[in-house]
Amino acid sequence: MRSSRQLRTGLLAVALAAWGTAAPAAEWEKYLLDDANFVLSVNVKQLLQSPLFTKHHQKQVEELLKTEGAQAVLKDTGFDPLRDVEELVVVMGKSSFPVKGRRRLAMPFRVDL
Numbered sequence: 001m002r003s004s005r006q007l008r009t010g011l012l013a014v015a016l017a018a019w020g021t022a023a024p025a026a027e028w029e030k031y032l033l034d035d036a037n038f039v040l041s042v043n044v045k046q047l048l049q050s051p052l053f054t055k056h057h058q059k060q061v062e063e064l065l066k067t068e069g070a071q072a073v074l075k076d077t078g079f080d081p082l083r084d085v086e087e088l089v090v091v092m093g094k095s096s097f098p099v100k101g102r103r104r105l106a107m108p109f110r111v112d113l
Contacts, residue, residue: 028089035093042088 032039047053061082064070074080 028087032091033093033095035095036091037094038090038092040088040090044085044088048082 028041048058065074065081
């Protein structure tokens, strides 16, 4: 449990550090909610190449992806998150929470294989 928390904290720190550069308009903007009030875009490819990730978290992520549960999903889909994901976009707006007490996270993304 502790290593999972450390991994999440480290990934968040790297994402925030990589966030410092302004990016041009992205093609995913047309999929934003009309009432979007929170958008988080993480350049996963840049994050995976960062010295902080490669030094402190790469081995943990690779070990996690080798677990039986992860391998069952990855083998069936042919999806490799370390190779196939370039960007992660999280979008939230008032319409993300249509029913009081229930939460839904809208994450439009596209993977080209």
